[in-house]
Amino acid sequence: TTTHSRLLRAELLSFDADPGEGDSPAEGSVRHLEDGALWIEDGRIRAVDDYARLAPELPEGMEVIDHRGKLILPGFIDSHVHYVQLEIIASYGRQLLDWLNDYTFPEELQFSSREHAEALSEAFLDELLRVGTTTAQVFCSSHPVSVDAFFAASHRRGLCMLAGKVLMDRHAPAALCDDTEGGIRDTERLIGDWHGKGRLGYSLTPRFAPTSTRAQLDAAGALMRNDASLWLQTHLAENTGELDWVAELFPGSRDYLEVYEQSGLVGPRSTFAHGIHLDQEMRGRLAERGANLAFCPSSNMFLGSGLFDRLAPRDKGLAITYASDVGGGTDLSGLATLKAAYQVGQLRGQPLTAWQGFHGLTLGNARALSLDDRIGRLAPGLDADFVVLDPAATPLLARRTARCRSLAETLFALMMMGDDRTVLETWAGGRRQHRREP
Ligand code: GUN
Ligand code: ZN
Numbered sequence: 001t002t003t004h005s006r007l008l009r010a011e012l013l014s015f016d017a018d019p020g021e022g023d024s025p026a027e028g029s030v031r032h033l034e035d036g037a038l039w040i041e042d043g044r045i046r047a048v049d050d051y052a053r054l055a056p057e058l059p060e061g062m063e064v065i066d067h068r069g070k071l072i073l074p075g076f077i078d079s080h081v082h083y084v085q086l087e088i089i090a091s092y093g094r095q096l097l098d099w100l101n102d103y104t105f106p107e108e109l110q111f112s113s114r115e116h117a118e119a120l121s122e123a124f125l126d127e128l129l130r131v132g133t134t135t136a137q138v139f140c141s142s143h144p145v146s147v148d149a150f151f152a153a154s155h156r157r158g159l160c161m162l163a164g165k166v167l168m169d170r171h172a173p174a175a176l177c178d179d180t181e182g183g184i185r186d187t188e189r190l191i192g193d194w195h196g197k198g199r200l201g202y203s204l205t206p207r208f209a210p211t212s213t214r215a216q217l218d219a220a221g222a223l224m225r226n227d228a229s230l231w232l233q234t235h236l237a238e239n240t241g242e243l244d245w246v247a248e249l250f251p252g253s254r255d256y257l258e259v260y261e262q263s264g265l266v267g268p269r270s271t272f273a274h275g276i277h278l279d280q281e282m283r284g285r286l287a288e289r290g291a292n293l294a295f296c297p298s299s300n301m302f303l304g305s306g307l308f309d310r311l312a313p314r315d316k317g318l319a320i321t322y323a324s325d326v327g328g329g330t331d332l333s334g335l336a337t338l339k340a341a342y343q344v345g346q347l348r349g350q351p352l353t354a355w356q357g358f359h360g361l362t363l364g365n366a367r368a369l370s371l372d373d374r375i376g377r378l379a380p381g382l383d384a385d386f387v388v389l390d391p392a393a394t395p396l397l398a399r400r401t402a403r404c405r406s407l408a409e410t411l412f413a414l415m416m417m418g419d420d421r422t423v424l425e426t427w428a429g430g431r432r433q434h435r436r437e438p
Helices: 051-057 083-088 096-112 114-130 144-157 180-194 214-226 240-249 256-262 280-288 297-302 311-315 334-347 354-368 395-402 407-417
Strands: 006-015 030-041 044-050 063-074 076-082 133-139 161-164 200-206 231-236 270-274 292-295 319-322 386-389 423-428 431-435
Touching: 006 354, 030 051, 030 063, 044 051, 063 354, 076 083, 076 270, 076 292, 076 319, 076 334, 076 354, 083 096, 083 114, 083 133, 096 114, 096 144, 096 240, 114 133, 114 144, 114 423, 114 431, 133 200, 133 231, 133 423, 144 161, 144 180, 144 200, 161 231, 180 200, 180 214, 200 214, 214 256, 231 256, 240 256, 256 280, 280 311, 297 334, 311 319, 319 334, 319 354, 334 354, 334 407, 354 407, 395 407
Parallel strands: 006 063, 076 133, 133 161, 161 200, 200 231, 231 270, 270 292, 292 319
Antiparallel strands: 006 030, 030 044, 063 386, 386 423, 423 431
């Protein structure tokens, strides 16, 4: 880490509140500086202001990086992704349960190897940084070594990451299943080694109800009750075949969500991926506990899971987060996630504005994950995690954005057309960790 002080001059955009669903952002929700200055020092943001206002205060000889013509936003956050599925992204043509058996479980078996886990951790983090994602909530495999490898790689890079060991003690190949108590003991060891170390946090990770016994879900709930600083990630109501299976496996639960409630797994730091097939009453129960639903639009379309209703949770005060869900998702890029969210929204008559989308990828995800005291905005005291976007990254994008007459139009073009080429640089912990090759 460097203690060195630097200034970046660029157009800056950061959210201070939810912009709402309107074409124009709610009053006071957006901070936009056309010729802005971002002053970073010791891995943190020291000041954010108009360049002309900050320039006279700068120490003599300070390094100024001139990014005029580029747009800086807080680093993107991915609330739900599986690093162990990186290499099975885009595996053809099945719905959830077949896809798990045919591609996912065989792939995850490889993560019993430390060398494999280390190599894929590095490759995954390289890919995240290439698309501007600086924080993610990550499923590892059921092997503790897959978690050690991922946290170690993240720690070396100074990244803010949440992750956990998959708990699964049934209904998968024997070599992928843990045993009920052993999985919990391994989880406790991993929490001790990694939770709160540097910028890392532990997320309890029961895969989903069908692959854990009630005893294992209860034990995970006990860990959560014991330490309110832990996160929890799992899957909920993604696919109708999954719903039927859960009803069969847990006849004592009124609905899928109640399976998790009965084990005490629903809390303010719980992320439930998908949540497509829920009713308003269930959404209300999630909202009451302060949990969030991870909307994974590219995954939902790829696996044919369904069209997520983005506005119904909002009516209940239930937070949603934006996520790639790679390898079910087809793209790690947050921009691609927003494009897919827009498309799902169109099919439901609820198109996503660029304001809502970019707020979601940054402050929205940070808040819902209780990380907004550290990341999600360009503001003094927060960690210096940000992305430098190039609105002229490709010839066609340059043509399109040259026509844009407002920030809203430019942002919308970026979310529909953007990809890894749009990300000129990614900074995390005050260091430039990715620069696009020319
Ligand atoms: N449900 C249980 N496991 C998984 C998984 O790995 N991916 C997705 N998309 N859904 C799941
Ligand atoms: Zn998932």
